[in-house]
Amino acid sequence: MKQDLQLKLQAYLDDELPSGETKGFADFIAQNPDASALLAELTHTRSALAGFEAEIKVPETREFYWSKIARDIQRPDRSISEPAPVFIFAFLRRLAIPSAVLATLFLGLLVIRPQLGVGHRFSVAETDTAQVDAGTFTYRDFASGTTLVWLSYPAENEFTKTVPADTINWE
Amino acid sequence: MRLTFTAAFRFGWLALMLPLLALGGSRVQAADAEFQAQLIWATNEKTSPNPKHKEAEAEMRKRLAKLPLKWANYFEVNRKSITVSLGGTNRVVMSEKASIEVKLLDVQRVEVLLYGKKGDVCTKHTQPMPKDEILVFGGESAGENAWLVTLKRTN
Numbered sequence: 193m194k195q196d197l198q199l200k201l202q203a204y205l206d207d208e209l210p211s212g213e214t215k216g217f218a219d220f221i222a223q224n225p226d227a228s229a230l231l232a233e234l235t236h237t238r239s240a241l242a243g244f245e246a247e248i249k250v251p252e253t254r255e256f257y258w259s260k261i262a263r264d265i266q267r268p269d270r271s272i273s274e275p276a277p278v279f280i281f282a283f284l285r286r287l288a289i290p291s292a293v294l295a296t297l298f299l300g301l302l303v304i305r306p307q308l309g310v311g312h313r314f315s316v317a318e319t320d321t322a323q324v325d326a327g328t329f330t331y332r333d334f335a336s337g338t339t340l341v342w343l344s345y346p347a348e349n350e351f352t353k354t355v356p357a358d359t360i361n362w363e
Numbered sequence: 364m365r366l367t368f369t370a371a372f373r374f375g376w377l378a379l380m381l382p383l384l385a386l387g388g389s390r391v392q393a394a395d396a397e398f399q400a401q402l403i404w405a406t407n408e409k410t411s412p413n414p415k416h417k418e419a420e421a422e423m424r425k426r427l428a429k430l431p432l433k434w435a436n437y438f439e440v441n442r443k444s445i446t447v448s449l450g451g452t453n454r455v456v457m458s459e460k461a462s463i464e465v466k467l468l469d470v471q472r473v474e475v476l477l478y479g480k481k482g483d484v485c486t487k488h489t490q491p492m493p494k495d496e497i498l499v500f501g502g503e504s505a506g507e508n509a510w511l512v513t514l515k516r517t518n
């Protein structure tokens with residue numbers, strides 16, 4: 193069935209056809225089984241939809257009800273601009289505890305590190321030997337962490353002259 | 364329960380300060396440094412002239428081997444422990460005529476003085492000394508031998 197015929201059938205159902213055409217179109221439907229079937233389906237559909245339309249009554253008048261909706265639509269939306277400070281504080285609040293923990297760990301590491309001697313490899317410039325006698329030299333083995341201060345005394349130096357009985361006889 | 368910003372800030376502040384206080388306490392305890400001083404006889408002889416002396420410990424011999432010393436054997440004559448508090452000084456006698464004094468300048472830095480026969484200072488040495496660091500004073504002795512005074516930080 194052509195679309196213009198279908199539209200005309202719908203107009204007939206809605207009683208929108210010109211009065212001069214109504215009688216002739218009714219005869220056409222009666223003789224055409226497809227048109228009769230479509231009319232019956234459309235009639236059934238309209239009656240089904242009409243039965244489900246809920247009849248809601250608002251307490252206000254129709255004009256007042258729609259004017260209220262119109263005012264709500266035109267009112268500036270404050271719900272977008274106001275929550276911003278709340279978001280910032282919530283963000284800062286969430287940051288406060290992790291930041292404090294991280295700062296604590298960092299400061300703790302700074303405090304503990306020199307006590308543990310971790311990562312500290314001092315240079316020769318940090319050593320200082322003030323020699324009372326001439327001929328002292330300093331050697332440092334960085335790999336083993338051992339420093340030698342050699343005193344170039346004569347062989348008969350003071351340490352070896354006299355020792356207690358429990359030590360070796362240096363003489 | 365939702366924490367307010369103030370409560371969260373207080374909690375964070377406490378979380379920051381409590382460990383710092385704890386660390387401060389541990390720092391006071393850690394301020395005491397412990398050292399071990401040894402008087403060592405260095406020689407090329409296979410045995411010490413004094414049978415009471417034992418061979419220096421393997422770790423010490425290994426450390427001494429890293430130094431430009433020509434001696435093959437090292438015998439421990441005497442050993443003393445030294446504890447020094449931060450800013451404090453401690454002196455121990457290693458032999459009748461030799462003593463060593465340790466001053467803890469800060470948590471790592473030490474000043475070490477070596478005293479001789481008449482109690483006069485032979486040398487004064489300053490350096491950082493973290494744990495396991497060894498400082499060796501030495502000099503030649505009669506014959507082909509030498510004396511060593513080692514100072515190792517043990518804690």
